[in-house]
Amino acid sequence: MSSESPEGSVSNADRARDEQSVDERIANKDERVHILTGAVCNNNCVFCMEEDRDGRYITNSQTDDALVQHILAQKKGAEEVCFTSGEPTMNPRLPHWVRWAKEAGVRRVSVMTNGRSLSYEKYARTLMSAGMNRFYVSIHGHNEKLHDALTRTPESFTQTVAGLDVITKYKRYGVELHTSTVITKRNLPHMAEIYRFLRGHGVDQVVFNVMQANGRADTFFEHIFPRYTEIAEVARVFLEEAGRKESRVMAFLVDIPLCTTTALPDFNRGYVESYVHYEPIANAEKLVSKEALLSRRDGSEHREHVAVRRSDLDESARQKREACATCQHNASCEGVWGNYLKRYGWDEFVPVITGA
Numbered sequence: 001m002s003s004e005s006p007e008g009s010v011s012n013a014d015r016a017r018d019e020q021s022v023d024e025r026i027a028n029k030d031e032r033v034h035i036l037t038g039a040v041c042n043n044n045c046v047f048c049m050e051e052d053r054d055g056r057y058i059t060n061s062q063t064d065d066a067l068v069q070h071i072l073a074q075k076k077g078a079e080e081v082c083f084t085s086g087e088p089t090m091n092p093r094l095p096h097w098v099r100w101a102k103e104a105g106v107r108r109v110s111v112m113t114n115g116r117s118l119s120y121e122k123y124a125r126t127l128m129s130a131g132m133n134r135f136y137v138s139i140h141g142h143n144e145k146l147h148d149a150l151t152r153t154p155e156s157f158t159q160t161v162a163g164l165d166v167i168t169k170y171k172r173y174g175v176e177l178h179t180s181t182v183i184t185k186r187n188l189p190h191m192a193e194i195y196r197f198l199r200g201h202g203v204d205q206v207v208f209n210v211m212q213a214n215g216r217a218d219t220f221f222e223h224i225f226p227r228y229t230e231i232a233e234v235a236r237v238f239l240e241e242a243g244r245k246e247s248r249v250m251a252f253l254v255d256i257p258l259c260t261t262t263a264l265p266d267f268n269r270g271y272v273e274s275y276v277h278y279e280p281i282a283n284a285e286k287l288v289s290k291e292a293l294l295s296r297r298d299g300s301e302h303r304e305h306v307a308v309r310r311s312d313l314d315e316s317a318r319q320k321r322e323a324c325a326t327c328q329h330n331a332s333c334e335g336v337w338g339n340y341l342k343r344y345g346w347d348e349f350v351p352v353i354t355g356a
């Protein structure tokens with residue numbers, strides 16, 4: 001995703017985005033380094049991918065000073081290090097690790113957070129003065145009723161919005177504020193209102209994330225998961241209307257097969273960054289083949305941890321069919337979640353043929 005510019009101006013990243021197709025942007029994307037930081041979370045989102053709370057606790061509790069130092073040494077020169085998984089701000093070591101990332105020369109130090117801790121301005125300032133310069137805040141509605149029903153956590157909306165407002169105050173120092181809204185059947189009809197609300201609170205980029213059909217999203221699939229084509233149509237109407245009022249609509253639809261979003265302006269077709277994180281070997285064995293694991297044990301592993309890439313997760317849970325080979329997006333497409341196909345089948349996914 002491109003970085004944002006001051007209101008009304010166009011950043012170089014946005015200009016570059018204008019000049020590239022979504023396939024080119026995907027081909028040129030950087031790999032982000034993820035550090036699994038939060039052993040626990042103070043929200044309880046109905047669509048959370050991390051359904052196995054005990055498993056997450058065990059895995060993320062193993063992230064300690066030594067592992068963070070190891071990752072930063074291995075990934076010297078990384079464009080972005082992002083603290084993520086669980087609620088990273090609940091880990092008291094976070095400010096120290098942010099500082100280490102900055103000292104290691106990482107240009108962009110970020111966090112994926114529900115934003116509630118950021119409402120404590122002193123804490124938010126601690127993170128920013130340590131070097132954090134981009135925030136990805138999860139917010140799933142434009143009012144308390146909608147958001148709190150999805151997070152299943154009373155008063156989470158009030159705190160998250162207060163967190164956004166705190167970060168917005170510091171944007172003049174170069175801090176970037178992005179949000180992530182997970183699309184469900186409940187908030188899909190409110191895409192336009194959510195966008196307007198978040199832009200009104202100073203958000204640079206409003207990302208609408210289509211759910212991954214894993215974890216709780218799989219457990220509650222029938223209640224919360226809209227069809228991709230339905231999401232794409234709501235997004236089309238919203239973007240068309242928003243585009244009449246704003247020359248550059250800073251909303252991006254992410255994690256949805258490109259064959260379902262051909263009617264959207266190319267600028268607003270986003271993608272999920274590639275990332276690498278370190279998992280205990282016992283976890284990695286479930287995702288990566290034995291041969292691949294061996295090739296990664298090149299002396300760079302730390303204790304019992306090994307690098308796992310987003311593509312490892314995709315390969316284990318996403319699918320393509322034969323006709324996908326004819327699609328112009330085949331090279332950039334990560335496929336369709338197997339759990340989605342079990343419910344809705346392949347009918348929606350029609351290969352995009354150049355010149356057809």
Ligand code: SF4
Binds near residue numbers: 320328329
């Ligand atoms: S490769 Fe298949 S799933 Fe992916 S965009 Fe093309 S038709 Fe859709």
